[in-house]
Amino acid sequence: MKFLLDHFGPYxxxxxxxxxxxxxxxxxxxxxxxxxxxxxxxIVINASLAVVGPCIFITTMALGLVGVAGQxxxxxxxxxxxxVFLIVLGILK
Numbered sequence: 001m002k003f004l005l006d007h008f009g010p011y012x013x014x015x016x017x018x019x020x021x022x023x024x025x026x027x028x029x030x031x032x033x034x035x036x037x038x039x040x041x042x043i044v045i046n047a048s049l050a051v052v053g054p055c056i057f058i059t060t061m062a063l064g065l066v067g068v069a070g071q072x073x074x075x076x077x078x079x080x081x082x083x084v085f086l087i088v089l090g091i092l093k
Contacts, residue, residue: 011067015060022056025049054091058084 008016029049033042061084069077 009067011063014063015067018056018060018063022053025052054088058088 026049029045032045036042036045065077065080065084072080
């Protein structure tokens, strides 16, 4: 893990780690759907992923924004924040 932090930086390594976690959850859910072999249980598993997905997205974007906060102007940071808000709003509506 120290190699990742030294080579990529803490924000990028954190973003990648969250995406690996997300992928692991997705694969686990796919195997559970096949294991239970039931439409009702598949819907419950899929609904739980619908909750986890946006949480991973928001956390990953927050890490990225914190990582670039010192490198871009406040106006651009605000535009990125508004864009993320609109994406989340589109997901929830």
